[in-house]
Amino acid sequence: MLVAKPVGRDAATKKYDILSALATFGLSKDKHKQRQILRLMALITTRYNWQCDELSMGQAEIARLWSVDTRTVKREMARLRSLGWLVQKRQGARGRVSVYGLDLARVMADTQPTWDNIGPDFVQRMGAEPQQSDTNVIPFRNESAVEFSNDVWGRACKVLHVDDPSTFASWIALLKFGGDEAGQIVLVAPSRFHATYVTSHLQQRILYALRAQDPSISAVQIIAQ
Template sequence: MQVAKPVGRNAPALKYDIISALAVHALSEDKHRQRSILRILTLITTRYNWRTNELSIGREEIARLWSVNERTVKREMARFRGQGWITVKRPAARGRVAVYELDLKQMMLDTSAIWPVIGSDFRARMDHQPEPVTNVVPFKVSTNANLPDGEDIWGQVQSVLHGRDPELWASWFQHLVEADRAGGVATLMAPSRFMADYIAQKWTGRVLAAYARFDPSIRSVRIEASE
């Protein structure tokens, strides 16, 4: 499934589709999950920049929108990062609020069970999203090399990452090795400092979301360089 960037002529329809999927998914869950998804929907509809995929907002403002305290905001945002729905693009600093990115594709994948409830036309649209238009020539890589057999947890995590985005997996995730998994932390080794830093900055949330499917005790992922 591809989720096209919600800009251009079809942007309004795609935005409604994403919001509809989240709302119907929420209504199929228990009251705690409903409230959690309502909170992310609130951030999307009030502060999210669809064009740049940026959510620029401070913890104090989130607390005001959600009618909660900042402690609850910290806990809920950590939960969204664990699901792979939100990543920190730029951390907060003095005089500057944090900037987050939303992973719309992960959100839609996590709501896919309710697509038929919305309607067959909705499911057809989601299953046949067009490839994003770009003038960048993709770097071709083999997407089947060294795919783990999925027998252990790390192998299953790798299989999920591969299934979601084979080219991204082949470029980055397949080079990771699980060094340790204890105390709620999974430690992964990358072959270079550059790769470790880049994956840690861009994709930790996605890796953590994949872990959550098989080992919910994992609450954070640490990526280190083996060199």
């Protein structure tokens, strides 16, 4: 839900939800992470254009807002870009400042581990309520118990697990095989948010792993349960 642009009738609620997720996540971390997230929240609340997904602000202006020097601004903005939370949409040049956007899907995905601290109503509103999975992929937390079937999806999962165990455990292990029609594999995610994140960030990686097992596969679609 919240990966959509927070505009329209429920815009205010969606904005508060994003800021709540950031604040709660930051408070669970050390003082350095807390300061980083507070700085990002200051940018969002003072200068971010939700409707256009644009943050346009010069380094000197950011430095004044954060009470730091411009060297600190350069370092911190680079860290936020490396996290994937800030996305540079236009490079700054003579006479104009850089323009950034927010990857809301990435922000919400990274803050999800602390949603429970806000409350079950928030978790449910985000569409990430805990669900039992009957897939043949056992969660990574007990690595010795991970098993995979010998079908195309199971073999692809084994490759994806070896390549990136953490990402596999958080996102791919929760996908269920939903069928194969005319070379298109359908995978079912436990929530709409989960499906949107996987589609945006992992779909191509999953497709490559599937095609390595069966070259006739032409596409993969991730849908919500």
